Amino acid sequence: MERTLVLLKPDCVQRRLMGQMITRFENKGLHIIALKMLRITPELARQHYAEHVEKPFYPGLEAFITSAPVVAMVAEGPEVVRVVREMLGATSGRQAVAGTIRGDYSSSRQLNLVHASDGPDAARREIRLYFSETEIHPFPLALQPWLQAADE
Numbered sequence: 001m002e003r004t005l006v007l008l009k010p011d012c013v014q015r016r017l018m019g020q021m022i023t024r025f026e027n028k029g030l031h032i033i034a035l036k037m038l039r040i041t042p043e044l045a046r047q048h049y050a051e052h053v054e055k056p057f058y059p060g061l062e063a064f065i066t067s068a069p070v071v072a073m074v075a076e077g078p079e080v081v082r083v084v085r086e087m088l089g090a091t092s093g094r095q096a097v098a099g100t101i102r103g104d105y106s107s108s109r110q111l112n113l114v115h116a117s118d119g120p121d122a123a124r125r126e127i128r129l130y131f132s133e134t135e136i137h138p139f140p141l142a143l144q145p146w147l148q149a150a151d152e
């Protein structure tokens with residue numbers, strides 16, 4: 001069982017697409033066990049995007065990610081890290097294929113609507129950045145037998 005961090009970025013919130021994105025994740029059968037709205041500070045941005053801080057595009061990325069509230073979520077399930085990344089599509093909305101979130105809703109590399117952890121280690125690190133243990137609410141989903149077989 002894996003967990004992943006999903007962020008609905010400022011463009012997603014400003015374009016009032018939060019509900020549509022959450023609906024896509026719910027329709028897929030993802031189990032959302034934590035959710036909150038927050039404003040990312042420059043310090044949190046530097047921690048979250050530590051691998052990008054030295055890159056030329058980082059100042060623009062920080063300005064963007066701190067420009068409006070985001071919605072942070074934790075989803076749990078088998079292979080959920082890869083499943084969510086594949087739902088998002090390529091980083092640039094101009095390269096993401098139709099049917100993915102970015103392919104359907106974004107035409108930008110920076111304003112690409114949703115972030116998701118790119119591996120299980122990143123997911124653990126990112127979830128800790130955004131959520132305390134008491135803000136995460138694992139619960140048995142009554143619908144589970146209708147989403148996946150018991151041995152999956």
Ligand code: CMP
Nearest residue numbers: 052057061091109110111112114115116
């Ligand atoms: P995300 O999945 O949140 O992870 C890092 C983010 O940096 C990425 O989405 C893009 O929004 C942004 N990004 C990556 N590469 C570039 C780039 N070359 N120029 C501008 N922004 C980028």
